[in-house]
Amino acid sequence: MSQTPLSQNTAAEQTLLSPQLLAKLEHMELISRKIFRGRMKGERKSRRRGQSVEFADFRNYVAGDDLRFIDWNMYARLDKLFLKLFLEEEDLHFYSLIDVSDSMKFGSPSKFEYAKQLAAALGYIGLCRTDRVKIEPLDGKRSTSAPVFRGRKNLWPMIQYLQGVASGGNVSLTEAVKSFCLRNSGKGIVVLITDLMDKQGYEEALKYLVAQEMDIYLIHVLSQEEIDPEIAGDLRLIDCEDQDVAEVSVSQRLLDRYRSTLAQFIGQARDFSSKRGIVYTMTSTERSVDRLVSRYLRQRGLVR
Amino acid sequence: MNFVWNTLPWWGWLTLLAVPPLIFLLYFLKLRRSPVEVPSTWLWAKAIEDMHVNSLWQRLRKNLLMLLQILFALLLLATCLRPGCDGTDLAGQRYIFLIDNSASMSATDTPSGVSRLEYAKQEIRKAISQMQSDTSMMLISFSDQANVVQSYTRNKGEALIRLDSIGQTERSSDLNEALVAAAGLANPGRTSDKESSIDVQVAEALDAVLMIYSDGGVRKVPRFAPGKLSPEYHAVGSVDDPPTNVGIVAFSISEPAENGAAQVFARLQNSDDQSQSISVSLFVDNQLQDAEARIEIDAGQTKSVSFDLPSVLVSAETPVAVRLKIDQDDIYLQDNQAFSVLNPPGKSNVLVVSRDNPYFKFACSTELIRKQAKVDFQDWDYLTTEEYLEKSVLGDYDLAIFEGIVPDLMPRCNTLVLGALPKSDWKSVGENSPTPIFDFDSSHPLLTAVQMGSVTIINSDNLEGPKGSLSLIEASDGPIGVLAPREGYLDFVLGFSIVEISNDGDAVINSDWPKKLSFPIFVQNVIANLGGASRFTSDQNVKPGDLLKLKRNDGVERLEIETPDGRKELVESQKENSFQFSGTDRSGIYRVSNAETKQLQRLVPVNLLDATESNLTVRESLDLGYSEYKQISTRVPSRKEWWPWLLGAGLVLLMVEWLIYNRRVFI
Structure with missing residues (x-):
């Protein structure tokens, strides 16, 4: 009886994270360019002074301070009371925001699957370092809050949770991010995995995140058919989200124009992000998650 | 010269011109876009943003396929105009092609090495194919007789098929009949049907161009008024350089001499402008009998050759074929051979019916006549016997001579009648006494070498024969010797007899002709010509x-x-x-x-043996009646058609279009 869940677990893990990838990820660590205050004691240095073995600073004694932290050696030498301060080690808040709009269903593998894999991989790194890992679908539902995972033992619940995340719900990116920001005021690392295909624009959404003073990583996922469409003939293109129609007669001219538009779009997103301290990474679904994490994200300083 | 020719009526053009707009419309109507779901139309919308501004022209710019289709249709339209160049404009609505297919047209001195007739047909084929669709044409081939190969038609295909059916003949050429047929169709008041005296309006009299394709080696046409015809003479063959040809223009075998040997005569003609040296061979029954080498003939001259035939051959019991051949082949082979025969002598049956006239017996007793004929002398009474009736009806006789009497039933053979009139159609229109002979036709075979001037005749009747009779001997008041046809036979009637039988039965001499040398010669001529005895050699x-x-x-x-x-x-x-x-x-x-x-x-x-045909020199002009027509050109310039190229370009375009259609993304 006990075998069945185990084997199921393994299968589910393998669809999102292969054992090889897991082995690689175990040695990695999420890095925050900022030092945030955590909620619980963790493995990270905190700005907060607390109880740890690492010395941070001295300060003058004021009445009411805990006498246990007075540096008596200093009192002996200087005849003044100083309090010894130690660095506090805290946990890190790590958020993965997955765009679940219909446009994410395209590609092979689909952008949505890819996003889930990426979120799982980054989440596992966080779990290994006992960070607070929260993976939230951007479906704009304010009532349900995503669970927080912590500790390696929560790998299976996290994956099970990710399996349950379904795409759909065409909420605009801005709305969904705004909802997230309202519910999560804590600082930390935010990885936004999206295709940025929102007709209302992605700029507002990023501004909300920037306002949260979070360490923001934007992973722009595009499928190969978006990067280099293989279509021909006279076509009626239907938008899967709002059923908008665009009639095209595909010619080399049009394809060239599309490619230049796409390049322009990516360039704008990169510029916008870099101006606001957001680390932008564009990836294709054809690039493996393993490669993306171990190479590109490492280059960009998200993991170590 | 027209660069383009209209080959379609106005409604045809309307239909065709409607095609390009139709393609244009159909192209937009047929544009059924297949729906494809994409993550977002946002990028696409941005990409086609500027295309929406001027969508029709944008579409036109994109629709390469439609442009190609319209271009293809326009090319097809252009082919209907039959663009071309360097053509001669065939003005006029009617063309009559006269094609010479006489023997000389078999000469092969054309640029392409085909015969003159074949070349003429090629030229006519080109001329017909460049005709406009409303032009009617007629084809007449002529040698010594004309043949309307194709009456007026506008159907080019039919005319071309009929043109192909014109074959080479070995006949001489005579333009007269062909001109009559052509003129009958072009000029009012004439008819092309010479059998009919009624002028049937075969075709409406209209101007017509008479295009004569010939080498000009035709007999002169003495009386011909072109009327509404405008003749054009297209000389076929090499005009500048007279072709090399030596031909046999006469060939005969003489009567055997006393020793039984005969002579073969031939005349050779050189129609080149340089002297020629040839050799000839004589074959008897295809065995080489004799030959003569190195016969030099000057330019444009003739030369005679003769050979002796031994008596053994001449007196052979079976017919013998004699053939003379020029050993050197030239471009015209027909006149390089001539044929003759030696048929064994056969005796003709001659009946002589007279009373108290010994002179025929004397005249028929010569050795030559004895060799040629079996003569049966009978009295007048014989004509009433059963034997005569049977023999005359069966046609046993070859010749019958009646003096002073004519049977009720004329025999089925040629006759010579003296001093009497055959029952039908013959009339006596006067009498002469005495009879001065005014004139006689010594050129006629019956009177060859017969000297009538010294003959005295006492009584004679002036004769009037049936229709078609020919007067050979004339007295002062009218003919006394008349030759007339009777059902395929000839009757030679003389208005006098040698011996007249008076009413009481006495014989009276009426002429001293039997005493003259001319009488036995006359009898010999009559037996030879009317009795069929002349067939001894060459018929x-x-x-x-x-x-x-x-x-x-x-x-x-x-x-x-x-x-x-x-x-x-x-x-x-x-x-x-x-x-x-x-x-x-x-x-x-x-x-x-x-x-x-x-x-x-x-x-x-x-044998043709025609000096005109053997002279292969292409005449520079043609005498037709009172006018002379210069040759126009040896080559009819032909229209260079461009439309097949346009059509080919259209097909290539179609293939390119197909290629683009299948790989349109990779334009």
Whole structure:
């Protein structure tokens, strides 16, 4: 009886994270360019002074301070009371925001699957370092809050949770991010995995995140058919989200124009992000998650 | 010259011009876009943003396929205009093509090495193919007779098929009949049907261009007024350089001499402008008999050659074929051979009916006549006997001579009648006493070498024969010697007799002719010509295409005639044992044999022997009646058609379009 869940677990893990990838990820660590205050004691240095073995600073004694932290050696030498301060080690808040709009269903593998894999991989790194890992679908539902995972033992619940995340719900990116920001005021690392295909624009959404003073990583996922469409003939293109129609007669001219538009779009997103301290990474679904994490994200300083 | 020709009526153009707009419309109507779901149309919308501004022109710019289709349709339209260049404009609505297919048109001095006739046909084919669709044309081929190959038609295809059917003949050429046929169709008041006296309006009289394709080697046309015809003479063959040709223009075998030997005469003509040296060979029954080498003939001159035939051959019991051949081949082969025959002498049956006239007996007692004829002398009473009736009806006689009497039933043979009138159609229109002879036709075979001037005749009747009779001897008041046809035979009637029988039965001499040398010669001529005895050697001179008339008196019902090319034809006897054969298209020896016994009866030579045909020089002008027509050109400039190229370009375009359609993304 006990075998069945185990084997199921393994299968589910393998669809999102292969054992090889897991082995690689175990040695990695999420890095925050900022030092945030955590909620619980963790493995990270905190700005907060607390109880740890690492010395941070001295300060003058004021009445009411805990006498246990007075540096008596200093009192002996200087005849003044100083309090010894130690660095506090805290946990890190790590958020993965997955765009679940219909446009994410395209590609092979689909952008949505890819996003889930990426979120799982980054989440596992966080779990290994006992960070607070929260993976939230951007479906704009304010009532349900995503669970927080912590500790390696929560790998299976996290994956099970990710399996349950379904795409759909065409909420605009801005709305969904705004909802997230309202519910999560804590600082930390935010990885936004999206295709940025929102007709209302992605700029507002990023501004909300920037306002949260979070360490923001934007992973722009595009499928190969978006990067280099293989279509021909006279076509009626239907938008899967709002059923908008665009009639095209595909010619080399049009394809060239599309490619230049796409390049322009990516360039704008990169510029916008870099101006606001957001680390932008564009990836294709054809690039493996393993490669993306171990190479590109490492280059960009998200993991170590 | 027209660069383009309209080949379509106005409604055809309307239909065709409607095609490009139709393609244009259909292209937009047919544009059924297949729906494809994409993550977002946002990028696409941005990409086609500027295309929405001027969508029609944007579409036009994109629709390469439609442009190609319209271009293709326009190319097809252009082909309907038949663009071309360097053509001669055939002005006029009617064309009559006269094509010479006489023997000389078989010469091969054309640029492409084909015969003149074949070249002329090629030229006409080109001319016909460049005609406009409303032009009517007529084809007439002519040699010594004209043949309307194709009456007026606008159907080019039919005309071209008929043109191909024109074949080479071995006949001489005579333009007269063809001109009459052509003029009858072009000029009012004439008819192309010469059998009919009624002028049937065969076609509306209209101006017509008469295009004569010939080498000009035709007999002169003395009286011809073109009327509404405008003749154009297109000379076929090499005009500047007269072709090299030496031909046999005469060939005959003389009567055997006393020793039984005969002589063969031939005349050779050189129509080149340089002297030629040739050699000739004489074949007897296809065995080389004699030859003569290095015969030099000056430019444009003729030269005679003669050979002796030994008596052994001449007196042979079976017919012998004699053939003379020029050993050197040239561009015109037909006149390089001539044929003749030596048929064994056959005796003709002659009946002489007279009373108290010994002179015929004397005249017929010469050795030559004895050799040629079996003469039966009878009195007047014989005409009432059963024997005469039977023999005359069966046609046993070849010649009958009646003096002073005419039978009620004329025999089925040629006759000579003296001093009497055959019952039908003959009239006496006056008497002469004495009879001064004014004139006689010494050129006629019956009177050859007969000197009538010194003959005295006392009483004679002036004669009036039936229709078609020919006066040979004239007295002061009218003809006294008349030759007239009777059902395929000839009657030679003299208005006087040698011996007159008076009412009381006495014989009175009426003429001193029997005492003159001319009388036996006359009898000899009559037996030779009317009795058929002249067939000893070469028979009548039959030319290709002539009707061959044969007469047998041995009761043969059917003859088999083998032509030179080995074809055998059966000829049924017509009335009075006469046979007629019209298939003498080729020159050569025709073998006549008994159809039942297959026994060879005789040989008949057929020769063209025409100096005009043998002269291959292409005439620079053609004399038609009172006008002379210069040759226009040896080559009719032909229209260079461009439309096949346009059509080919259209097809290539179609293929390119297909390629683009299948790989349109990779334009």
